[in-house]
Amino acid sequence: MKKILSGFFAVSLGCLSLPAFAAGDAVELPEQEWSFDGVFGTYDKASMQRGFQVYQKVCSACHSLDLIAFRNLTDLGYNEDEIKAIAAEYTVEDGPNDEGEMFERAGSASDRFPAPFPNEKAAASANGGKAPPDLSLMAKARVGGPDYLYGLLTGYEDAPADIDVGNLSYNKYFPGHLISMSPPLFGDDVEYGDGTEATVEQMATDVSHFLMWAAEPKLEARKQTGVKVMIFLIIFTLIMYAAKRKAFAKVH
Numbered sequence: 697m698k699k700i701l702s703g704f705f706a707v708s709l710g711c712l713s714l715p716a717f718a719a720g721d722a723v724e725l726p727e728q729e730w731s732f733d734g735v736f737g738t739y740d741k742a743s744m745q746r747g748f749q750v751y752q753k754v755c756s757a758c759h760s761l762d763l764i765a766f767r768n769l770t771d772l773g774y775n776e777d778e779i780k781a782i783a784a785e786y787t788v789e790d791g792p793n794d795e796g797e798m799f800e801r802a803g804s805a806s807d808r809f810p811a812p813f814p815n816e817k818a819a820a821s822a823n824g825g826k827a828p829p830d831l832s833l834m835a836k837a838r839v840g841g842p843d844y845l846y847g848l849l850t851g852y853e854d855a856p857a858d859i860d861v862g863n864l865s866y867n868k869y870f871p872g873h874l875i876s877m878s879p880p881l882f883g884d885d886v887e888y889g890d891g892t893e894a895t896v897e898q899m900a901t902d903v904s905h906f907l908m909w910a911a912e913p914k915l916e917a918r919k920q921t922g923v924k925v926m927i928f929l930i931i932f933t934l935i936m937y938a939a940k941r942k943a944f945a946k947v948h
């Protein structure tokens with residue numbers, strides 16, 4: 697039984713500490729400490745609100761966020777009125793109306809974020825031939841997740857002398873290094889409502905946090921369930937062990 701028990705603990709501990717996959721031949725990512733790391737991880741609402749501000753002010757000029765509706769922003773700690781106000785700042789296309797025409801109106805809580813370009817071709821032609829990808833699932837779509845996003849946003853540097861970047865930019869962490877997104881953050885691109893200083897690193901951290909939530913809004917619930925399951929399994933194992941000892945006590 698001891699063997700089974702220790703095996704069980706070894707396996708369960710193993711599950712908790714699976715190593716992150718190495719990022720292939722890319723440069724090693726600067727690993728950040730995220731509040732959502734680990735089994736008890738949770739999102740930091742203040743950081744997500746700041747990150748949302750960065751997305752709104754900077755990234756949304758080029759990147760859509762197709763899967764997120766304004767009402768999802770309750771997860772960031774906004775109340776209903778605040779969300780209505782945020783949505784109303786946007787113009788969304790609706791219709792067709794009774795005359796068969798599409799029309800524009802102010803956004804409401806149930807609308808999703810409107811995309812900056814009407815279609816992929818328009819997005820590509822406005823960005824030197826490469827369409828900025830949708831950011832809804834980006835934090836889960838790249839190896840390294842939020843560490844990669846942070847790295848990408850802080851990883852711009854001068855290209856080595858032997859590399860001709862043309863009209864692209866050189867980024868340490870972008871696979872292949874030549875990226876058609878010019879550096880989006882310079883420092884003080886936003887004025888944070890909570891007074892936090894808007895350095896490039898701070899904005900990169902916050903927007904990565906926000907995008908991690910966008911890609912996995914149910915992370916906290918998933919982790920809580922995981923912890924409950926582990927506790928259940930441990931208690932269950934102990935009860936079974938006690939029951940076994942009792943049942944076999946007379947046999948020995």
Ligand code: HEC
Nearest residue numbers: 754755757758823826827828829834874875876877880903
């Ligand atoms: C001026 C337009 C523009 C702005 C502003 C912009 N991006 Fe981009 N972004 C692009 C383009 C174009 C690409 C495609 C780059 C490529 O594949 O070479 C891209 C690609 C990306 C990628 C994908 C990189 C990969 O691994 O494929 C991420 C992530 C990203 N942007 C995040 C952001 C974030 C976060 C912001 C806001 C802080 C932002 N971008 C602001 C144009 C922009």
